[in-house]
Amino acid sequence: MIWQQLQSLVGSYPLAVRGLGMTVMLSLISLVLGTLLGFGLGVLRTGGNRLISTAIGTWVDLIRGTPFLVQIFLIFFILPELGVELDAFTAGIIALTNLAACFICEIVVAGIRSVPTGQVEAALASGLSRWQRMRQVVLPQAMRIVLPPLVGQYVLLIKDSSVVSAIGLTDLTRVGWLVVQRVPNGLLVFFLVGLGYFIVCYPLIMLARRLERRMGAAHGEVQL
Amino acid sequence: MLENFSFRTIVEYLPLFGQGLITTVWLSALSFVGALAVGIVLSAMHLQRGWLFRVPAKAYIDAVRATPLLAQLYFLYFGLPRLGFILPELVVGILALSLNSGAYVAEIIRAGILSIPRGHAEAGVASGMTYVQRMRLVILPQAFKVTIPPLLGQAIVLVKDSALLSLISVAELTRAGQLLASDRFMPAEGFITIAAFYLMLYYCLKGLAALSGRWLGLAGART
Numbered sequence: 338m339i340w341q342q343l344q345s346l347v348g349s350y351p352l353a354v355r356g357l358g359m360t361v362m363l364s365l366i367s368l369v370l371g372t373l374l375g376f377g378l379g380v381l382r383t384g385g386n387r388l389i390s391t392a393i394g395t396w397v398d399l400i401r402g403t404p405f406l407v408q409i410f411l412i413f414f415i416l417p418e419l420g421v422e423l424d425a426f427t428a429g430i431i432a433l434t435n436l437a438a439c440f441i442c443e444i445v446v447a448g449i450r451s452v453p454t455g456q457v458e459a460a461l462a463s464g465l466s467r468w469q470r471m472r473q474v475v476l477p478q479a480m481r482i483v484l485p486p487l488v489g490q491y492v493l494l495i496k497d498s499s500v501v502s503a504i505g506l507t508d509l510t511r512v513g514w515l516v517v518q519r520v521p522n523g524l525l526v527f528f529l530v531g532l533g534y535f536i537v538c539y540p541l542i543m544l545a546r547r548l549e550r551r552m553g554a555a556h557g558e559v560q561l
Numbered sequence: 562m563l564e565n566f567s568f569r570t571i572v573e574y575l576p577l578f579g580q581g582l583i584t585t586v587w588l589s590a591l592s593f594v595g596a597l598a599v600g601i602v603l604s605a606m607h608l609q610r611g612w613l614f615r616v617p618a619k620a621y622i623d624a625v626r627a628t629p630l631l632a633q634l635y636f637l638y639f640g641l642p643r644l645g646f647i648l649p650e651l652v653v654g655i656l657a658l659s660l661n662s663g664a665y666v667a668e669i670i671r672a673g674i675l676s677i678p679r680g681h682a683e684a685g686v687a688s689g690m691t692y693v694q695r696m697r698l699v700i701l702p703q704a705f706k707v708t709i710p711p712l713l714g715q716a717i718v719l720v721k722d723s724a725l726l727s728l729i730s731v732a733e734l735t736r737a738g739q740l741l742a743s744d745r746f747m748p749a750e751g752f753i754t755i756a757a758f759y760l761m762l763y764y765c766l767k768g769l770a771a772l773s774g775r776w777l778g779l780a781g782a783r784t
Contacts, residue, residue, distance in 0.1 A: 411752045
């Protein structure tokens with residue numbers, strides 16, 4: 338019985354590889370796009386224009402206040418009604434990128450605000466332009482605060498990518514769901530699915546912890 | 562296009578949404594209580610010096626944090642019947658949320674306890690207090706204060722995570738939206754309405770977190 342199930346599982350190997358590939362693709366694309374967009378939003382939000390920063394703040398709050406599953410449904414079912422045709426993959430990328438960008442925006446804002454005003458004033462006194470101040474003075478120092486939670490955010494992103502299986506994308510979680518219909522051993526199947534995520538996420542969690550310790554030490558703070 | 566957005570249908574389905582909202586609230590509350598229980602036990606185990614309790618607790622916390630809630634939910638949903646536990650979906654859902662959030666709660670509590678300067682524990686030792694007295698009278702009252710805002714943050718995450726239970730057909734808020742979307746082919750009405758309800762819950766909890774930070778006198782408390 339167990340032997341048959343194992344054979345059947347081995348038979349599902351190509352499907353599992355496809356699912357893992359889909360999960361990695363989704364996460365990677367939205368990770369890159371989300372990081373770029375998130376940094377852009379974060380810089381804009383601290384830029385001083387009140388209208389822009391309120392608009393971004395409101396949007397971030399709306400995204401943080403609703404479940405990701407609902408956001409995916411909204412994008413996948415409502416954008417077509419507005420005349421934007423999109424497939425499940427694009428909808429997944431849009432939803433994940435948007436989610437990542439909003440959380441990264443918050444992280445970046447916290448990082449930028451942690452840089453002492455004296456630094457900005459000194460840069461101002463040295464005649465640096467706005468862009469130079471941001472790129473050469475503020476952001477390098479903000480990175481110390483930004484980096485550990487940023488890596489933590491990537492872990493969340495990979496885990497959240499499992500939710501796109503709800504709109505029919507064949508990612509790792511969906512593969513588990515499909516396989517469990519044929520091989521009636523939920524414990525084994527979803528243990529393996531979990532293992533797949535664990536192998537990707539755990540090193541990142543370790544990295545985040547290490548960065549946190551290192552950045553804290555570099556900053557001369559007492560780590561408790 | 563959204564020009565025929567039908568408020569009438571939303572009003573017609575309002576009782577369904579109301580029931581969904583109530584279910585979401587009480588199942589989240591119950592799961593949060595469960596998560597607190599799991600978290601307290603796990604953090605106590607994790608803080609032990611001996612490996613016998615510490616290692617399993619850490620392994621559990623890491624395993625939960627490195628895998629998606631949806632996979633954990635399916636693990637229980639498809640796995641428990643195999644072990645002979647035939648439970649209703651709602652119970653499986655509450656169990657999954659409690660076990661998942663419990664790991665995060667454990668980390669919050671542990672961080673809170675570790676944030677109390679070592680000198681306080683040492684002063685307790687010097688005053689001749691036992692371990693239990695030190696914990697109960699010195700460490701925990703102070704740690705309690707620090708953990709409240711992040712715990713409320715976790716409660717917000719839990720409410721949002723509870724939306725995933727709709728995927729194992731628990732009749733909560735998101736499920737209500739799905740029903741309207743599929744019965745009447747009105748996804749906009751269904752999902753925008755539930756998003757509004759979730760936002761309401763979010764702002765309530767967020768306000769509570771901000772208030773608690775002020776009550777507890779935490780400078781610069783962030784959630």
